[in-house]
Amino acid sequence: MPVYPPFTPVIAALPSTVPFVGPEAQQRDSGRKFRARIGANESSFGPSPRVIERMIEAAPDMWMYCDPDNHDLKVAAAAHHGVRPQNIVVGEGIDGLLGLLTRMYASPGEPVVTSLGAYPTFNFHVASVGGRLVSVPYENDRENLDGLLEAVRREKARLVYLSNPDNPMGSWWEAHDVNRLIETLPETTMFILDEAYCELGPASALPAIDVERPNVVRMRTFSKAYGLAGIRCGYAIGEETVIAAFEKIRNHYGVSRMAQIAGEAALEDQDYLAEVVRKVEAGRHRIAAIAAENGLQALPSATNFVAVDCGSDGAFALKLMQGLLARGVFIRKPMAAGLDRCIQRLTAMRKAQRRPSLVRRVRLSGSTSTRQKALV
């Protein structure tokens, strides 16, 4: 047996894991490409043509390091939200920023509150610092705001996470409900409000941004509505002192020059964003209709995906998902009890529109039971 340098106790206790298996890994395992890639909540409408143009122009400049201050992108994001650049920190997607926030606020053994079945990458980051995850079940397919508050108080939690609109159910809370939670949380608990999908839902779900409040950090991304999942760029909005503290540990050269340029260009083209939002909304209606025609129920969604209630238990929905995967359709599904009756992430898809044969096959597969049998 070789001798290994010992890991820290926190690291030694962790498994080696990929929190979200990508479609590429599944393609490698099966030996064939997916015909439809609708399981990662990406926007197949892609980024604005102007963003693509800027990336193409910038390609030869990649010999230069990125600006470690992310200055131009921060200025653009600050102007977009009516805050100051000092209220913005840019990271390698929301994932990167969640990792940093967890390191900033949770020591080994300390409690962190989230919802059971919510974003697994957040849980991964909590585990990576040795935090103790406290999970509150969903209620009526929504994260349970009262339950989260109760858990925070009971556990004296350092951190609490909410995504609004929610992943994986696509549900949402109105701004006044979120604000009531914010106002009743202990001032010593940091509230992470992950708004990855916020551009795609109703404006009424967005609380006004208040950068005076030191215990709220809002997370935004270019991965969803802006169609730039592959470029890895997101940002957090918060009180100045809190935002400055990210400097203590972040990888200053972590967000590529390309990502900073693309993000800035994406913010500039709000007309394109509005067009995508309209198309996604139309897509949600279409998915709901397809589901209904097949005797399945699409849940209301404020995101670019739709959770479809398969009308039975988790085992059934899992089989349905596996059937779709076998047919070359990449989707995912919630795994937590109660949510697991759904398959998820039939996104509003440009690709699907381009490939009507695939859509037709799903739509024309007859009665519910026939269709479900065919898929399973």
Place this chain on the structure above:
Amino acid sequence: MPVYPPFTPVIAALPSTVPFVGPEAQQRDSGRKFRARIGANESSFGPSPRVIERMIEAAPDMWMYCDPDNHDLKVAAAAHHGVRPQNIVVGEGIDGLLGLLTRMYASPGEPVVTSLGAYPTFNFHVASVGGRLVSVPYENDRENLDGLLEAVRREKARLVYLSNPDNPMGSWWEAHDVNRLIETLPETTMFILDEAYCELGPASALPAIDVERPNVVRMRTFSKAYGLAGIRCGYAIGEETVIAAFEKIRNHYGVSRMAQIAGEAALEDQDYLAEVVRKVEAGRHRIAAIAAENGLQALPSATNFVAVDCGSDGAFALKLMQGLLARGVFIRKPMAAGLDRCIQRLTAMRKAQRRPSLVRRVRLSGSTSTRQKALV
């Protein structure tokens, strides 16, 4: 006074800092652009034209998330080095990987050994986990291998860092010297061998890669010889169990789709790399000649920059650097005692070749003292 959620003790004790101030920040401060950007050890030869082509082709695909397994790039890097993909982990530059290794091996208060004046971003990451930095002075402008070993033994250090070839001096050790250090280090100490510049130096400075040894991790990057500093992509090579442990904490979606594509394409074009290496070597000779004509001494370099001994003390070299900055030339200099007599990073530059007026002005500035006065 507002109440803040408390940081962890490690974070609370840290300053908010940018370990490397970028040229963009200096440009913003001064209100004008640098005429020459030769302070960040970038390659202004840029990436291979084939890499640029691949990035341009890939731009419209950025709506898709990156492969979190970095599969294709790992396969390519593994083939390049004659190891297995399981021996490779990809990160957001070497910086990102240094941050992870530090978290994996150093708990708060534990000793980590490096050289005084060596790469500050490593020190930043050690501080970010609350590690205790033990710094060994350079000897004869090289990192002191015996001194590092002695410090590791004395302190029972968890981690020891060496860059070879070295930054900021450009010096290097031969492979047999590095191997002697590796063989005498305690098996329980992880040795980080940062080889960011290794393609640019003599092959004799590169120890054979041995992925059976669990206490050595080698770091490589696309930022230097491959000309892709802005894309943020590097990788580490090591023993399989050690490499697997990165999965415990890394941001799986941290390296963009663009970076993975660019890195893979860069590895494919070894002819272009060889051409860059030749040009950089010629540039080193040219810088040495310019320095000599001006009564300054260029130190031997195995990198894409040259440390120029300004023949006096740190205060003098600092003035010289400030003079160059004021003239629109972005350079840096070592700050540690003994090394600080140098200015640094007059790189072999395509830009400089394109702009002979700038070079001529430096070359034709008369005698040493006149020139130095002019610059200061």
